[in-house]
Structure formats: structure tokens, C-alpha cells
Amino acid sequence: MDPHPFDAATALVPAADGGLEGATHPAWSNMVGPYGGITAAVMLGAAGSHPQRLGEPVSLTVNFAGPVADGPFRIDARPVRTNRSTQHWTLALSQADEVAATGTALFALRRDTWGHQELAAPDAPPAARVPVTPFSGRFAWPARYEMRFVSGPWPDLANPASPLPDDSLSLMWIRDHPPRPLDAASLVALCDAFYPRIFRRRQRFNPSGTVSITTHLHADAVALAAQGARPVLARARAQRFAKGFSDQLVQVWGDDGTLLASSMQTVYAKD
Amino acid sequence: MDPHPFDAATALVPAADGGLEGATHPAWSNMVGPYGGITAAVMLGAAGSHPQRLGEPVSLTVNFAGPVADGPFRIDARPVRTNRSTQHWTLALSQADEVAATGTALFALRRDTWGHQELAAPDAPPAARVPVTPFSGRFAWPARYEMRFVSGPWPDLANPASPLPDDSLSLMWIRDHPPRPLDAASLVALCDAFYPRIFRRRQRFNPSGTVSITTHLHADAVALAAQGARPVLARARAQRFAKGFSDQLVQVWGDDGTLLASSMQTVYAKD
Numbered sequence: 001m002d003p004h005p006f007d008a009a010t011a012l013v014p015a016a017d018g019g020l021e022g023a024t025h026p027a028w029s030n031m032v033g034p035y036g037g038i039t040a041a042v043m044l045g046a047a048g049s050h051p052q053r054l055g056e057p058v059s060l061t062v063n064f065a066g067p068v069a070d071g072p073f074r075i076d077a078r079p080v081r082t083n084r085s086t087q088h089w090t091l092a093l094s095q096a097d098e099v100a101a102t103g104t105a106l107f108a109l110r111r112d113t114w115g116h117q118e119l120a121a122p123d124a125p126p127a128a129r130v131p132v133t134p135f136s137g138r139f140a141w142p143a144r145y146e147m148r149f150v151s152g153p154w155p156d157l158a159n160p161a162s163p164l165p166d167d168s169l170s171l172m173w174i175r176d177h178p179p180r181p182l183d184a185a186s187l188v189a190l191c192d193a194f195y196p197r198i199f200r201r202r203q204r205f206n207p208s209g210t211v212s213i214t215t216h217l218h219a220d221a222v223a224l225a226a227q228g229a230r231p232v233l234a235r236a237r238a239q240r241f242a243k244g245f246s247d248q249l250v251q252v253w254g255d256d257g258t259l260l261a262s263s264m265q266t267v268y269a270k271d
Numbered sequence: 272m273d274p275h276p277f278d279a280a281t282a283l284v285p286a287a288d289g290g291l292e293g294a295t296h297p298a299w300s301n302m303v304g305p306y307g308g309i310t311a312a313v314m315l316g317a318a319g320s321h322p323q324r325l326g327e328p329v330s331l332t333v334n335f336a337g338p339v340a341d342g343p344f345r346i347d348a349r350p351v352r353t354n355r356s357t358q359h360w361t362l363a364l365s366q367a368d369e370v371a372a373t374g375t376a377l378f379a380l381r382r383d384t385w386g387h388q389e390l391a392a393p394d395a396p397p398a399a400r401v402p403v404t405p406f407s408g409r410f411a412w413p414a415r416y417e418m419r420f421v422s423g424p425w426p427d428l429a430n431p432a433s434p435l436p437d438d439s440l441s442l443m444w445i446r447d448h449p450p451r452p453l454d455a456a457s458l459v460a461l462c463d464a465f466y467p468r469i470f471r472r473r474q475r476f477n478p479s480g481t482v483s484i485t486t487h488l489h490a491d492a493v494a495l496a497a498q499g500a501r502p503v504l505a506r507a508r509a510q511r512f513a514k515g516f517s518d519q520l521v522q523v524w525g526d527d528g529t530l531l532a533s534s535m536q537t538v539y540a541k542d
Binding site: 058059061063065066080081083085086088090092098099100102103104106108110111112113114115116117118119167168198201202206211212214216218219220237238239240241242243244245247249251259262264266268269270271 | 329330332334336337351352356357359363369370371373374375377381382383384385386387388389390438439469472473477482483485487490508509510511512513515518520522530533535537539540541542
């Protein structure tokens with residue numbers, strides 16, 4: 001049986017000098033190069049599969065420094081500081097000796113401590129009652145997700161909303177397609193699955209892209225495994241668009257209402 | 272005239288090999304080593320003062336990999352990728368050849384594009400009508416800020432609130448003390464000025480600390496200069512506390528209601 005497209009795209013093999021080698025996968029292609037979320041996932045996986053890795057991922061930042069060309073790449077994951085219960089990583093993805101993405105990651109041994117969830121999941125009908133939103137773009141990666149928009153779907157560029165929406169909110173149920181049990185790598189990938197918020201506000205295509213994404217994981221491997229391959233609820237919103245950039249906050253909840261991840265992006269917009 | 276404590280603590284001198292040398296400053300000391308915000312600021316400044324620097328800071332991630340000892344440190348700031356209008360940096364602060372903090376930064380030439388602020392400033396009385404909140408701790412850095420808490424002040428550990436607060440929100444007017452005109456470095460520093468959210472929720476001291484902070488700057492140098500040395504309005508909230516860590520979202524608005532920065536932290540908690 002062929003591997004799942006997520007596993008195929010995040011597979012890495014050790015290089016002779018201690019780095020890791022991978023390759024872009026056509027199933028995840030975006031307008032230029034691969035979907036950013038799959039790049040974030042493969043960079044997290046480079047740390048996660050390292051023989052010196054301690055514990056589980058807690059936080060990941062990936063910066064998209066330049067376009068990733070279709071083809072092979074190399075990842076260098078370095079545990080720069082390992083303490084008793086935490087481990088800090090620096091990450092770099094390069095092609096032809098040029099860095100295309102940088103990153104840092106925090107891994108930790110997670111322990112039971114005082115806990116509380118402040119941010120409740122927003123109201124939404126169960127995933128099974130929300131139809132799958134069709135996507136008919138010219139690039140591949142959106143077909144890697146089953147998205148069920150509760151609000152703020154991809155704008156219909158031929159029939160833009162009038163008046164323009166006054167917020168950038170989108171809420172959707174989402175899971176990998178074909179379905180695959182959730183894990184830390186697939187969770188950081190799907191935090192990037194929202195189309196640029198400026199498309200919603202302007203109801204038109206606007207050259208745009210994620211430049212940096214930071215994701216904080218609230219759930220450990222056991223909690224993610226409990227979610228299985230069922231859809232998770234994800235929400236995105238920008239707080240301000242100004243002078244070529246915007247932020248974008250994303251939250252992801254399990255179908256029992258547990259907050260699994262919080263994410264913040266810096267998004268570039270040309271116009 | 273002596274330099275302002277912020278400028279004294281963020282001063283760097285070139286090392287013979289291209290790195291930069293600085294030193295911790297007692298005015299910014301925390302329980303162990305310096306206040307994280309001043310470390311973030313000096314790391315941003317290392318990129319900002321580099322001869323190859325392009326444009327202005329847009330996003331900064333700093334990871335506190337280990338304790339910073341009082342005394343000298345070294346920062347290596349490397350522009351790993353410079354495109355036409357954006358520049359990506361990797362940053363490392365080390366002491367005695369051990370990395371104590373890592374980071375990445377995005378600089379860019381900012382241009383006029385479509386803009387909109389979605390997140391309005393929360394209601395608050397003008398700063399002048401909110402008394403300065405006294406602080407009587409055994410460490411120095413809180414005295415580097417004039418904090419005027421509108422809500423969610425430092426808990427009175429001798430007289431904890433009853434019942435315990437059911438949210439982790441704090442809102443305050445804040446500026447440097449003594450007052451200093453706002454700039455990108457001082458803005459990223461003050462994004463770390465909130466006490467750990469778990470202190471508020473539990474109304475007790477809980478060993479805790481910022482492990483990673485990412486700040487997105489919405490304002491360019493001109494906009495920051497317009498704010499001058501007047502207080503800015505800052506809000507902090509955690510979304511979930513779980514298994515040794517929490518997130519913390521911070522927003523900072525100018526006194527005209529303009530969103531200047533959005534920040535997200537990963538915070539460690541021992542208990």
C-alpha cells in the first residue's frame with residue numbers, strides 16, 4: 001500500500017554528514033513550491049526523528065525565507081540546548097546550499113500540572129452536519145484536506161460578497177484527506193490551511209503568503225491520538241493589516257472542545 | 272548624562288570576528304538573570320544594527336534556551352536570506368560558548384498597501400486617570416516600567432482573591448521608566464512585561480517563565496515615533512494551561528487606539 005500523502009511528503013532519510021534529505025511532493029504543491037504547512041511539518045519531523053530528541057514538541061516557529069523549488073531539499077536540525085526537561089532546536093531547510101526556511105522548536109517532557117482551558121470552542125454544528133466545501137483551484141494542496149466551512153469560506157471571486165465582510169473570521173471543520181490520525185506534525189501543518197485573510201476582507205485575489213508561523217501545541221501525543229482521524233474545529237482571524245503585512249491567529253479544537261493548538265502567523269500581502 | 276537604562280542594557284560592541292558583545296545590566300535583573308524582554312530587545316538590536324540590515328523589523332521570535340548569567344554575552348546575528356524586500360535572520364545569544372537564547376527575525380521594506388485594523392482597543396480610562404501600580408518585589412526589572420493596571424493587577428499573594436478569577440486577563444497602560452520614546456526594540460521588550468498568567472488564575476506564586484516569545488510588529492518606525500514616550504495600552508491572556516505549559520497572547524495599542532504589536536508566548540509552569 002502506498003504511504004499516506006502526508007507521510008510521503010514528510011519522509012526524511014539521513015544524509016552522510018548528519019543532515020536529513022527529503023523532497024517536495026506533488027500532492028502538496030501550492031502556486032509556487034509546496035504548501036507552507038507541509039514544510040513546517042517536515043521541519044518539525046526532522047527534530048522529532050533525531051536520535052537526541054527529548055520529549056514532545058511544545059512550540060515551533062518556521063520562517064519561509066524564500067521559495068522552495070520542486071525537488072529535493074536538505075534539513076539540518078540541531079539540538080542547541082538540552083536541559084533536564086526541555087530541549088531547544090534550530091532548524092534550516094536548504095536547497096542547493098541556499099536556505100529556504102529557518103525555524104526553532106521547543107521540545108519538552110510534559111508533566112501533569114495545574115491546568116485549565118480558558119478559550120472555549122466556538123459554537124458550530126457537528127462536522128457531520130456541515131457539508132464539505134468543494135475546492136476547484138489550480139494547485140494541489142487544498143485537496144489534501146477535507147474542509148467544512150462553518151463560516152468565512154473561500155470567497156467566490158466571480159461573485160464577490162457585497163458589502164465586503166467587515167471581519168476576517170473563518171471557522172471550519174478540517175481533517176486530512178484521506179483521513180489520517182492526528183499527530184503533532186499534521187496538527188502544525190493544518191494550522192496553515194486557512195486561505196489568506198485578506199482574500200476574505202477584499203473578496204478578491206491578493207498576492208499573499210505566510211512568511212512566519214509559530215504554533216504552540218497544548219496537547220501531547222496521547223491527547224492527539226485520542227482525537228484520531230475525526231475532524232477538528234479551526235478558526236482564523238487577522239487582528240490588523242498594515243503596510244504589507246498582517247498577523248493571523250489560529251486556534252484548533254478537538255471535537256470534544258479541547259484546545260489542541262494556538263498559532264500566530266505573519267502574512268505578506270503585495271497590494 | 273548617563274544613557275537610559277534601556278539603551279545601556281541593549282548596547283552592543285562589535286567583536287573581532289564579526290559577532291557582537293554586550294552585557295547584562297543590573298537595572299533589568301529578574302529572579303534569575305535578566306528580564307526576558309530586554310534579552311529579546313538586544314537580540315533584535317543585533318540584527319537592526321548589522322551593516323547588511325534591510326528595512327525594518329516585522330516579526331521576531333526569541334527562545335530562552337537556558338538561564339542567562341549576569342555578565343557579558345555574545346550575539347551572533349546572521350542574515351541568512353535577503354530577498355528584494357524581505358530579509359530573514361537567525362540569532363543566537365551565548366555565554367562561555369553555550370547558547371542561552373536562539374531566535375529568528377524578519378525585516379522588510381514596508382510599503383503602503385491595503386490596510387485595516389480589526390481588533391479595536393479595549394475600553395480603558397485614559398492613562399492619566401489610572402494610578403501607577405506600585406511594585407515591591409525583590410528584583411529590579413518591574414521598576415523599568417511605569418505600569419497602570421486597569422484590570423488584573425499583580426495578585427496580592429498575602430491576600431489572594433476569593434473566589435479565584437476565572438480568566439487570566441490583564442489590561443494595563445505601560446511605558447518605560449524613566450519615559451523613553453517607543454521604538455521597535457522597546458516595544459518587543461514590553462510585550463514580555465506581564466507577570467505569568469498562572470499567578471492570576473491561582474492567586475499564588477507558581478514557578479514559571481517565558482520559554483519562547485514571538486512578536487509581530489504592525490507599526491513602522493514613523494508610527495512608533497508618533498507614539499513618543501506616552502503610555503501604550505497592553506492586554507494579556509492565556510488560552511489554555513496544560514501539562515507544564517501555557518500560551519499567552521498579548522496585544523499593544525497606541526493611545527490613539529492603533530494596534531502596534533501582536534505577541535504570543537509559550538510559558539513554562541512547574542506546578
